[in-house]
Amino acid sequence: MNILVLNCGSSSVKYKLIEIKANKVLAEGGIEKIGLPDAFIKFKSDGKKIQQDLDISDHTGAIKAILDNLTSKQYGCIKSFDEIDAVGHRVVHGGEKFNKSMLINQEVIDMIKECYGIAPLHNPVNMAGINAITAILPHVPQVAVFDTAFHQTMPPKAYMYALPYKYYIIDHVRRYGFHGTSHRYVTQRVCQYLGVNKEEKKIITCHIGNGGSITAVYHGRSIDTTMGLTPTEGLMMGTRCGDVDPGALLYLMEKHHLNSRGMLEITNKLSGILGITGISPDMREVNAAAAEGDDRAQLGLDMYEHRITKYIGAFAAEMNGVDIIVFTGGVGEHQANLRANVCRTLGYMGVEIDDKVNDANNGDEGVISTERSRVKVVVIPTDEEYMIAKDTEAIVEGREP
Numbered sequence: 001m002n003i004l005v006l007n008c009g010s011s012s013v014k015y016k017l018i019e020i021k022a023n024k025v026l027a028e029g030g031i032e033k034i035g036l037p038d039a040f041i042k043f044k045s046d047g048k049k050i051q052q053d054l055d056i057s058d059h060t061g062a063i064k065a066i067l068d069n070l071t072s073k074q075y076g077c078i079k080s081f082d083e084i085d086a087v088g089h090r091v092v093h094g095g096e097k098f099n100k101s102m103l104i105n106q107e108v109i110d111m112i113k114e115c116y117g118i119a120p121l122h123n124p125v126n127m128a129g130i131n132a133i134t135a136i137l138p139h140v141p142q143v144a145v146f147d148t149a150f151h152q153t154m155p156p157k158a159y160m161y162a163l164p165y166k167y168y169i170i171d172h173v174r175r176y177g178f179h180g181t182s183h184r185y186v187t188q189r190v191c192q193y194l195g196v197n198k199e200e201k202k203i204i205t206c207h208i209g210n211g212g213s214i215t216a217v218y219h220g221r222s223i224d225t226t227m228g229l230t231p232t233e234g235l236m237m238g239t240r241c242g243d244v245d246p247g248a249l250l251y252l253m254e255k256h257h258l259n260s261r262g263m264l265e266i267t268n269k270l271s272g273i274l275g276i277t278g279i280s281p282d283m284r285e286v287n288a289a290a291a292e293g294d295d296r297a298q299l300g301l302d303m304y305e306h307r308i309t310k311y312i313g314a315f316a317a318e319m320n321g322v323d324i325i326v327f328t329g330g331v332g333e334h335q336a337n338l339r340a341n342v343c344r345t346l347g348y349m350g351v352e353i354d355d356k357v358n359d360a361n362n363g364d365e366g367v368i369s370t371e372r373s374r375v376k377v378v379v380i381p382t383d384e385e386y387m388i389a390k391d392t393e394a395i396v397e398g399r400e401p
């Protein structure tokens with residue numbers, strides 16, 4: 001069974017075509033800068049890599065171009081669209097309506113649209129992807145896999161904001177959490193890898209990529225996470241500010257006559273590592289600058305690690321302990337010095353890193369704590385696309401995802 005996994009962002013579409021029974025990636029790639037003059041497509045299949053400029057004005061055009069590449073005589077990997085058995089979509093916001101992946105039908109579409117209000121940056125573009133597939137492959141079943149679904153097990157004391165209650169009832173303003181597909185995947189995978197039962201473990205999963213979030217997973221269920229109504233709360237990220245006093249935002253809005261659009265731009269695109277360092281949102285560049293003595297780069301790294309350490313401590317307190325800490329995401333998988341710095345401060349709770357093993361681990365699945373560490377610290381490369389494909393397979397076969 002071949003499953004096409006799509007992740008539609010505002011100006012990009014990323015995809016993987018997965019032969020799920022063999023767990024084989026047949027092709028992967030994406031289109032970036034949709035609607036701009038320098039749009040391009042990247043395509044990788046069977047060891048061949050291609051990058052081409054393309055004139056693409058919208059998501060339907062982008063998905064059409066991806067399908068054309070997949071079936072291209074020259075370098076495609078399937079003969080016709082008939083070889084695509086199902087499509088799985090990453091849908092960022094499922095609100096309170098979805099606690100698991102869903103076969104897309106009119107009812108599900110209506111509910112995804114109901115979440116537009118609380119997720120204006122994400123759900124409309126995810127919906128554009130669904131519409132594009134419906135237009136091009138009308139008979140292929142489609143599944144929605146929600147970033148928020150895994151966190152629907154959070155108790156009210158963790159998801160409520162201490163705002164007037166009516167804003168929860170009328171406006172659905174509460175904490176939802178994101179990256180759920182990744183947190184769910186690494187939870188399952190780390191337990192498989194260690195040969196332990198997730199129902200018996202207290203796990204803290206740290207998804208540290210360009211966006212980042214940490215989740216407290218108690219006996220297999222998310223009980224708290226750092227992101228909130230939107231993916232701006234919590235950790236300091238590449239360009240997002242994470243936690244900040246709402247009073248500071250109001251003060252800046254008044255003082256500089258900024259409206260909500262201006263603040264959205266500042267808190268989502270101009271803050272975080274980029275905002276503090278003034279260099280880049282990319283941790284590789286910031287690390288290099290810090291190594292050359294750039295003070296603001298160092299401050300950015302210190303703040304970034306401080307926030308991660310603080311939340312691991314908070315979640316260990318919430319669960320009355322922690323058995324396993326997982327690092328994943330581009331930064332979590334590759335940046336050994338960050339893992340070491342964070343874990344050093346967690347020594348009081350029995351965390352001990354094996355420096356040699358940690359330094360040598362550049363994104364491989366593996367334990368990086370010592371034998372005598374009371375907490376297992378593990379690197380697990382995330383695979384959201386695989387998880388989306390697995391859910392899609394289960395749903396089209398009539399099983400529970």
Ligand SMILES: Nc1ncnc2c1ncn2[C@@H]1O[C@H](COP(=O)(O)OP(=O)(O)O)[C@@H](O)[C@H]1O
Binds near residue numbers: 208210211
């Ligand atoms: N080899 C590496 N060493 C250090 N950082 C890395 C490495 N590879 C990726 N990263 C960092 O990971 C981040 C992107 O993470 P990723 O999970 O791919 O992001 P996204 O949220 O876009 O999926 C960037 O800040 C990048 O610098």
Ligand SMILES: CC(=O)OP(=O)(O)O
Binds near residue numbers: 178
């Ligand atoms: C929801 C979210 O924050 O996603 P990403 O980290 O991929 O931007």
Ligand SMILES: [Mg+2]
Binds near residue numbers: 209
């Ligand atoms: Mg990612």
